[in-house]
Amino acid sequence: MTERNYTTVNPCVMCQPMGSVMAFKGIESSMVLMHGSQGCSTYMRLHLSHHFREPVDIASTSLSERGAVYGGSENLKKGLRNVMLRYHPKVIGVTTTCLAETIGDDVGRILTEFREEDKNADGVHIISVSTPSYEDDHTTGFIKAVDAIVRHFTEYGMGNDIFNNKLNVVLGENIAPEDTRELKRMLEATIGPRSFIFMPDTSETFDAPMTGKVEKIFPGGTPLSEIAYMKNCAASIGLGITSDNRAVDHLETKYKVPAKRVPMPIGLEYSDRIMSVLSEIAGCEIPETYRKERGRLIDAMVDVHKYLYGTRVAIYGDPEMVLGMLSLSLENGMYPVLVAPSCKTPAFRKHAQERIDAMNLDCDVKIFEGLDFDAFNDVVREAEPEILIGNSNGKYISQQTGVPLIRVGFPIHDRVGAQRILMMGYRGAMNMLDRITNTILETKDIELEKKWLQNKNTDLQESCCGLKSAHMQPH
Amino acid sequence: MPEIKNFVTTLEERQPYIALKQKVKGETLLACDNTSIAGAMSQRACVYSGARVALNPVTDAVHLVHGPIGCASYTWDIRGSRSSGKETYRTSFSTDMKGIDVVFGGEKKLSRAIDELVELYKPPVVFVYSTCIVGIIGDDLEAVCKAASEKNGIPVISVKSEGFKGTKSDGYKAACEALKVLIGTKEGNIRSPYRINLIGEFNVAGDVWLVKPLFEEMRIQVVTSLTGDSTAQSISECHTAQLNLVQCTGSMTTLAKWMKEEYGIPFRKVSYFGIEDLSTALRETAEFFGSEEMNQKAEEIIARETAKIMPDIRRIRSRLEGKRAAIYMGGAAKALTLIKGFRELGMEVVIIGTQTGKKDDYLQISYEVKDGTVIVDDANPLELAELLVKQKADLMVAGVKERFLAYKTGVAFCDFNHDRVVEFEGFEGFLNFAREMDSSINSPVWKAAKSNIKDSVDNQAIKAEKVPGTHIENVQEDVVIIGGMEA
Numbered sequence: 001m002t003e004r005n006y007t008t009v010n011p012c013v014m015c016q017p018m019g020s021v022m023a024f025k026g027i028e029s030s031m032v033l034m035h036g037s038q039g040c041s042t043y044m045r046l047h048l049s050h051h052f053r054e055p056v057d058i059a060s061t062s063l064s065e066r067g068a069v070y071g072g073s074e075n076l077k078k079g080l081r082n083v084m085l086r087y088h089p090k091v092i093g094v095t096t097t098c099l100a101e102t103i104g105d106d107v108g109r110i111l112t113e114f115r116e117e118d119k120n121a122d123g124v125h126i127i128s129v130s131t132p133s134y135e136d137d138h139t140t141g142f143i144k145a146v147d148a149i150v151r152h153f154t155e156y157g158m159g160n161d162i163f164n165n166k167l168n169v170v171l172g173e174n175i176a177p178e179d180t181r182e183l184k185r186m187l188e189a190t191i192g193p194r195s196f197i198f199m200p201d202t203s204e205t206f207d208a209p210m211t212g213k214v215e216k217i218f219p220g221g222t223p224l225s226e227i228a229y230m231k232n233c234a235a236s237i238g239l240g241i242t243s244d245n246r247a248v249d250h251l252e253t254k255y256k257v258p259a260k261r262v263p264m265p266i267g268l269e270y271s272d273r274i275m276s277v278l279s280e281i282a283g284c285e286i287p288e289t290y291r292k293e294r295g296r297l298i299d300a301m302v303d304v305h306k307y308l309y310g311t312r313v314a315i316y317g318d319p320e321m322v323l324g325m326l327s328l329s330l331e332n333g334m335y336p337v338l339v340a341p342s343c344k345t346p347a348f349r350k351h352a353q354e355r356i357d358a359m360n361l362d363c364d365v366k367i368f369e370g371l372d373f374d375a376f377n378d379v380v381r382e383a384e385p386e387i388l389i390g391n392s393n394g395k396y397i398s399q400q401t402g403v404p405l406i407r408v409g410f411p412i413h414d415r416v417g418a419q420r421i422l423m424m425g426y427r428g429a430m431n432m433l434d435r436i437t438n439t440i441l442e443t444k445d446i447e448l449e450k451k452w453l454q455n456k457n458t459d460l461q462e463s464c465c466g467l468k469s470a471h472m473q474p475h
Numbered sequence: 476m477p478e479i480k481n482f483v484t485t486l487e488e489r490q491p492y493i494a495l496k497q498k499v500k501g502e503t504l505l506a507c508d509n510t511s512i513a514g515a516m517s518q519r520a521c522v523y524s525g526a527r528v529a530l531n532p533v534t535d536a537v538h539l540v541h542g543p544i545g546c547a548s549y550t551w552d553i554r555g556s557r558s559s560g561k562e563t564y565r566t567s568f569s570t571d572m573k574g575i576d577v578v579f580g581g582e583k584k585l586s587r588a589i590d591e592l593v594e595l596y597k598p599p600v601v602f603v604y605s606t607c608i609v610g611i612i613g614d615d616l617e618a619v620c621k622a623a624s625e626k627n628g629i630p631v632i633s634v635k636s637e638g639f640k641g642t643k644s645d646g647y648k649a650a651c652e653a654l655k656v657l658i659g660t661k662e663g664n665i666r667s668p669y670r671i672n673l674i675g676e677f678n679v680a681g682d683v684w685l686v687k688p689l690f691e692e693m694r695i696q697v698v699t700s701l702t703g704d705s706t707a708q709s710i711s712e713c714h715t716a717q718l719n720l721v722q723c724t725g726s727m728t729t730l731a732k733w734m735k736e737e738y739g740i741p742f743r744k745v746s747y748f749g750i751e752d753l754s755t756a757l758r759e760t761a762e763f764f765g766s767e768e769m770n771q772k773a774e775e776i777i778a779r780e781t782a783k784i785m786p787d788i789r790r791i792r793s794r795l796e797g798k799r800a801a802i803y804m805g806g807a808a809k810a811l812t813l814i815k816g817f818r819e820l821g822m823e824v825v826i827i828g829t830q831t832g833k834k835d836d837y838l839q840i841s842y843e844v845k846d847g848t849v850i851v852d853d854a855n856p857l858e859l860a861e862l863l864v865k866q867k868a869d870l871m872v873a874g875v876k877e878r879f880l881a882y883k884t885g886v887a888f889c890d891f892n893h894d895r896v897v898e899f900e901g902f903e904g905f906l907n908f909a910r911e912m913d914s915s916i917n918s919p920v921w922k923a924a925k926s927n928i929k930d931s932v933d934n935q936a937i938k939a940e941k942v943p944g945t946h947i948e949n950v951q952e953d954v955v956i957i958g959g960m961e962a
């Protein structure tokens with residue numbers, strides 16, 4: 001691997017506020033105001049628009065030199081007023097950029113002042129999250145923002161303390177709108193409709209149907225009233241196990257809501273885990289439809305096992321997704337020779353190792369956390385995978401090495417349908433198996449075609465000249 | 476330019492930035508060239524972004540972003556500018572500043588980062604961009620770059636692009652400053668008595684490759700294009716040109732002016748988009764060199780190339796005639812040339828706006844457009860959506876952020892910025908543009924987008940009477956085409 005100590009070349013991570021935006025976008029009637037200079041918000045809007053193919057509005061306090069010198073209080077307050085005036089949101093998430101953090105604005109104090117000064121602010125929930133990007137990255141930003149939102153509504157919210165029999169389901173990493181829809185279907189089938197609080201829910205906000213109306217803020221997202229009731233719920237499920245799910249932890253310690261932590265349901269094993277947890281919590285049998293789906297998945301696994309066995313894959317992207325895809329690859333007999341989550345998390349290695357050890361693998365599995373793509377490129381060349389699984393940023397490596405890339409995760413800006421990639425649950429696993437297998441088959445087809453063509457040419461040559469020229473021989 | 480107040484609902488403070496052109500005496504000027512209003516949801520980016528888009532197409536340079544990771548992450552390979560040689564510019568380099576660098580300063584890390592990259596990539600030039608927090612913690616980029624230049628024996632140039640210190644236009648200026656350091660540092664390779672530079676040409680989707688051959692056919696040597704498909708070498712030679720053609724005037728006029736003072740090279744403002752503007756560019760260049768032979772060659776090229784594309788253009792034009800276009804561009808030069816382009820396709824412009832237009836730009840725009848056109852500076856999505864509906868636009872030309880806004884409003888769209896993959900400049904490019912217009916405006920999806928499926932509540936009654944199987948027809952009849960859409 002090329003030794004670099006001072007530079008990051010082709011980064012795998014994005015910055016904290018990006019994660020924060022993704023969380024807020026899954027909340028009913030919310031807008032994000034990014035405290036800092038204009039560029040950061042525009043860049044994140046671009047990035048999100050490319051991926052979800054939706055307009056994404058993120059306001060900025062547009063700090064200029066003056067604000068940077070004298071503090072951003074004036075801009076922040078004005079930004080809040082203007083966002084309220086134009087968008088009428090119920091929630092404004094104030095997330096900081098590096099600039100605001102570096103000049104040392106006391107956002108908490110400014111917000112208190114603002115609430116005192118501006119009576120219109122009474123009806124709006126203003127929630128601040130500190131997200132300096134020189135510490136941590138977008139995955140942390142997501143967890144922090146979810147936590148901040150839950151704390152806000154459970155503490156100052158409109159909720160009462162009456163016990164309800166619902167289940168909290170809290171994401172530990174941003175997932176695709178389609179996966180959100182699939183998870184909600186699974187929850188409806190087990191726990192029952194309206195018996196769970198799913199947060200954050202971007203199924204409508206990042207994948208809004210055309211209605212003939214242009215909405216200022218897309219409808220959908222986790223209802224605010226429900227978030228307020230999360231503290232009264234019977235139990236929580238934290239989806240994701242590589243990092244602490246701060247919101248779930250908080251609900252457990254402060255409000256004694258018992259919590260289960262399960263991996264993202266990617267592949268058979270991890271889908272089984274959530275299903276059993278759900279059946280346990282709901283005290284119900286696993287619904288017939290899902291038993292059938294599971295059966296179909298296993299049927300599919302058997303159908304494709306010969307194509308997949310021993311296929312060398314490299315998996316990269318955000319940690320929970322990578323862990324899930326690792327598990328899926330392993331249970332189908334693939335060789336995950338390279339596993340590279342975008343950032344370092346407390347528990348990724350442990351869980352990954354657990355799954356790897358459960359298999360009788362005939363290959364080395366290399367795990368690298370927090371590599372940039374340049375370093376990843378080097379290890380890819382060493383590990384020689386036959387397939388890459390990850391986001392669009394791996395396309396350069398794929399182009400250079402000729403290893404096909406199966407696009408999953410975020411960002412996917414060079415193909416359509418990112419918001420509709422189904423990865424979770426039994427159906428998601430089937431979808432992934434189909435995609436992986438078909439990619440392998442296509443590659444094989446092309447290789448065979450080439451080989452036959454070569455043979456044909458050789459034969460032709462032979463029959464023409466009666467001899468086999470050495471360089472025409474297939475290798 | 477006279478205006479009607481409150482043509483759209485927006486913040487009071489934003490009203491002076493939006494005007495409707497109409498026949499009234501007296502001139503009211505459009506407010507412009509200010510920093511964006513907090514919370515107003517500007518579509519602009521920052522100083523760094525301006526500098527980055529202007530410099531990024533220098534293909535063999537290492538573009539190192541000194542700052543936290545995000546700024547580099549989001550600008551990795553963002554410009555669709557193409558290279559005929561090295562691809563170093565498509566790699567993203569960052570010093571990935573951490574908390575410790577913020578507290579103790581990032582100069583050491585930066586200086587080592589430069590050494591490291593020079594060692595690994597052996598570039599002929601390194602551009603070091605400063606980002607917001609660098610401006611706050613006060614790293615002395617200039618000094619670090621100077622030392623690194625001496626140590627490594629290549630130009631290491633600091634680009635003063637702290638995001639908060641101005642607007643995108645200031646970023647363009649910073650980029651020009653950086654280019655000045657390179658210009659004139661090498662002997663030129665003179666191959667023709669007639670030499671030009673194409674300034675403010677970024678080779679998006681390979682535009683340059685449709686324009687350069689036209690000049691070369693006129694026996695003109697194109698020393699470099701700035702900065703599309705340029706190299707450190709070609710930039711350092713560009714003082715050997717006798718004429719600068721400036722296309723994206725917003726970003727690069729300062730550089731052309733400087734070259735005039737420094738090297739006595741005059742410049743002309745041109746555009747290679749649209750038959751009219753492109754022909755003018757060729758003619759003016761020939762005229763400048765005062766060669767009769769070149770004049771004839773220019774006329775020959777114009778006649779030949781126009782004849783080639785005209786049959787297709789005419790056919791497409793008949794499908795576009797009378798359609799209403801909205802323009803929202805980063806710079807005014809593109810917006811202006813687009814007005815003419817649309818005219819050539821028989822379309823009319825009903826909204827025109829820019830992110831970085833200046834007073835003179837807007838005046839000129841107001842002369843070019845018809846009465847009833849809305850002119851807007853630094854627009855935001857809500858204003859744009861409302862304008863699209865109010866002005867009954869059929870199509871919008873802008874960048875990615877506006878694309879999905881237009882789509883959601885049921886309006887066709889064409890990307891004129893970094894994201895496009897087909898050339899729009901040159902004669903063939905204009906045909907590509909016309910095709911793009913046709914493919915978006917005349918797509919049947921807009922009919923679907925305005926359709927709806929009605930609940931067949933009294934179907935119960937109908938169904939009871941009808942034979943089973945026939946009600947499918949009813950459902951089809953129930954598809955309702957909604958007329959206009961409401962914001």
Ligand code: SF4
Nearest residue numbers: 015040098133545546
């Ligand atoms: S300054 Fe910070 S918040 Fe803004 S884009 Fe850069 S890393 Fe992200």
Ligand code: SF4
Nearest residue numbers: 039040521546607638
């Ligand atoms: S931190 Fe500054 S330089 Fe970086 S993207 Fe944000 S505004 Fe631009």
